[in-house]
Amino acid sequence: MNMTTALARLLIFPGILFAVPAAWFFLWVERKAVALMQGRIGPPFMQPFYDFVKLLGKDTPPRSGIAGGLMRAWPLIAVSTAAGAVGLLPVLPASGGFQGDLILLLALLEVPSICIIAAGFSSRSLFGEIGSAREAVLSVSYNVVFLLAIVSVAASQHTFRLEALAQMPPSPLLWLGILAILICLPAKLHLNPFSLPNAEQEIYSGPMVEFAGPELAMWELSHGLEWVAATGLVATLIAPHITLWWAAAIVFVALSFGIVLLLSAIAAATARLAIDTTVRFYWQCTLIFAVLAVSSALFMRLRS
Amino acid sequence: MNILTMLWKNLWGGSRTLRFPLRPKVTQRYRGLVQFDPELCTGCAICKFRCTSRAITYQAGKGEFTWSYDPGQCTFCGRCVEGCKAHALSQESACPPIYLHSGELKKTYTVARRAPAPKTAPAVPKAAATPASPKLAETPATGGTQ
Numbered sequence: 211m212n213m214t215t216a217l218a219r220l221l222i223f224p225g226i227l228f229a230v231p232a233a234w235f236f237l238w239v240e241r242k243a244v245a246l247m248q249g250r251i252g253p254p255f256m257q258p259f260y261d262f263v264k265l266l267g268k269d270t271p272p273r274s275g276i277a278g279g280l281m282r283a284w285p286l287i288a289v290s291t292a293a294g295a296v297g298l299l300p301v302l303p304a305s306g307g308f309q310g311d312l313i314l315l316l317a318l319l320e321v322p323s324i325c326i327i328a329a330g331f332s333s334r335s336l337f338g339e340i341g342s343a344r345e346a347v348l349s350v351s352y353n354v355v356f357l358l359a360i361v362s363v364a365a366s367q368h369t370f371r372l373e374a375l376a377q378m379p380p381s382p383l384l385w386l387g388i389l390a391i392l393i394c395l396p397a398k399l400h401l402n403p404f405s406l407p408n409a410e411q412e413i414y415s416g417p418m419v420e421f422a423g424p425e426l427a428m429w430e431l432s433h434g435l436e437w438v439a440a441t442g443l444v445a446t447l448i449a450p451h452i453t454l455w456w457a458a459a460i461v462f463v464a465l466s467f468g469i470v471l472l473l474s475a476i477a478a479a480t481a482r483l484a485i486d487t488t489v490r491f492y493w494q495c496t497l498i499f500a501v502l503a504v505s506s507a508l509f510m511r512l513r514s
Numbered sequence: 515m516n517i518l519t520m521l522w523k524n525l526w527g528g529s530r531t532l533r534f535p536l537r538p539k540v541t542q543r544y545r546g547l548v549q550f551d552p553e554l555c556t557g558c559a560i561c562k563f564r565c566t567s568r569a570i571t572y573q574a575g576k577g578e579f580t581w582s583y584d585p586g587q588c589t590f591c592g593r594c595v596e597g598c599k600a601h602a603l604s605q606e607s608a609c610p611p612i613y614l615h616s617g618e619l620k621k622t623y624t625v626a627r628r629a630p631a632p633k634t635a636p637a638v639p640k641a642a643a644t645p646a647s648p649k650l651a652e653t654p655a656t657g658g659t660q
Contacts, residue, residue, distance in 0.1 A: 247521040251529045479517045 223459070224442065225297035232463075233434025234258040236441065236470050240401075243474035258434065265427035277332050281421070284329040285428035291321035292435035299442045300373040301462045302455045307373040312364055315372060316357065319439055322432050323349050323398070326407065329429075330417030341416015344485055345407035351492035352397040352404075358500035359390035362507035363447075376446045383506040388447055390499035392472075395440055397492070400433075401473055403480035404488055441469040537609045545590045546606035548583055552625045554602035555581065561594035561603060570594055575624075582622040585610055 219225055237258040245252030273281055295318035298311055323345060330342025364370050366383055378384055397404035407416045418429055445465035452458040483491070532538060540546070548570075557579045562572035569588035573580040595603045613619050 246529070247524050249524040249527070249530045251531045251533075475521065478521055 220294065220297035224299050224301045224438075224462070226293050229293055229296040229435055229438050230431070232438045232466075233431060234262070236437040236466070237430070237434045239467065239470050240437070240474045240477070243471055244478045247475065247478040258430070262427050262430060265422075265430070266424050268423035270423040270425055277334065280332045281329065282425060284325040284332065285421070285425050285432060288322040288325040288432035289428050289435065291318045291325075292432045292439055294318050295439040296435055296442060298372065299439070299446055299462075300376045301442070301446060301459060303451070303453050303458055307371055310370050311372050312360070312370045312375065315439075315443070316360065319398075319436070319443075320349075320353070322436055325432075326417050329421070330407075333417065333420035335420045337413040337415075337419045338417045340413050341407045341409075341419075345417065347485060347489060348397055348404065348406060351489045352394045352496075355390050355492060355496045355500045356394040356398070359387040359394075359503050362500070362503040363387040366507040366510040368511070372446070376449065377451045378447075381510075383503060383510060384447065386499060386503050386506060388444060390496060390503060391444055391447075392469075393496050393499065394492075395444070395469075395473055396476055397488070398440055399437060399473065402477040403483045405477075405482050406485055406488060409482060437470065438466070441466040441473075444469050535612065540607055540609060542607065544605075544607045544609075545592045546608050547585050547610050547619070548588065548590075548594060549604045549606060550581060550583060550621070550623060551602045551604075552581075552623050554600045555625055556600045556602070557581075557625065557627055558599070560597045560599070564593045564597045566591070566593070578624055578626045580622060580624050582620065584617060585619040586613075586617060 221227060235258075238253065238255060241257070242252040272278075295315055298307075298315045298318070300307055327342045327345050327349070330338035330340075330345070333339075363378070363384055364375060366381075367374055367378055369375070396402070400408045408418060409416065413419070418426065421429060442462065445462050448465055449458070449461050452461060557572075557574075559572040559574075559579075561581075562570045567587050567589045569584050569586075571580075571582045571584075590605070592605060595605055611619065
């Protein structure tokens, strides 16, 4: 992948130029879908964009010292890494990529979560610290399944290149991996029933409680970009291999949209679980998926 | 699975939220705006003392009294209606109307004080002792001096 292709992917498609409006669109789809399923009207189409602009125009409380600097830095790091993760997705055919870009994508997907944990502790708020502790515990729980599922799919193909995985023919192992990733996505995106770190009524949105104005706008944007990156990862794994670039882009958007609707339905149908129940769920139940995926990957590798 | 059926019905059944200016239906015992009947009021001012939100004000004058009610401050608790022995107060069974300016719904009544009943023998009928109808004057809202 040369420099021009890399910049085009990062800045245009599926990077920032596409990802930022897509982030607002997915945030709107999630809110609207949940509202319709709960018998409410829901927000208008432009609401996430209006929220972003409104927050940008507000003042931020003056903060000094290292904690203040960190609180300004965490949301920016989260936005840039989430945008970078979207830029790595192999949406278009023959889009390049490099050996090991899957590992970079997984690392970039994890950074916003680490930023949230750090932000909650930097804010020195009791609610922020509780939210950060919950996010840390949740992250450790679901990442075992998430990473094992992706790595086992990659190991079966003898590659850590995203483009090779995107062109992988459908197999039971691939579907098992996708199912395991889908189970982890509600926790990664802080959706019900795993919306513990940002519980609004219990801990006032946890790590976000002390953030306001442009900093909060950046957190909202990074959350939207996480939506695009996480659903996009699943969409690239599901999508069939298409040579036409515009058809590939349409299929990618349609599949991502479908995954957003699926996750919204799960969020609307469930209530928030307690932290111990959540951890037990991931460690006891979904670990089965990961073990199955790893064993299948080993079997496929030995057979080939 | 019940929850999925419910979500499916909600998705296609439309929202339950009413858009302005539609209003929700009210129940039979709905506590709406307080209605004042100056014909029945004795000017005891119990309603004013029972009103914790200070929506009702009462000013005693010479030979008359002024009774005011500001729905903007009312919590519709109904304690004034409960305490009115003369049944001069009641509550509407309808949602309060939408208003755009502060004190728009405020109402003020100036009521002539009734002459006290003469302390005569019990044989005298009570209706004969009271005047036929008190002098009434309803003043429109002025924007609310509390």
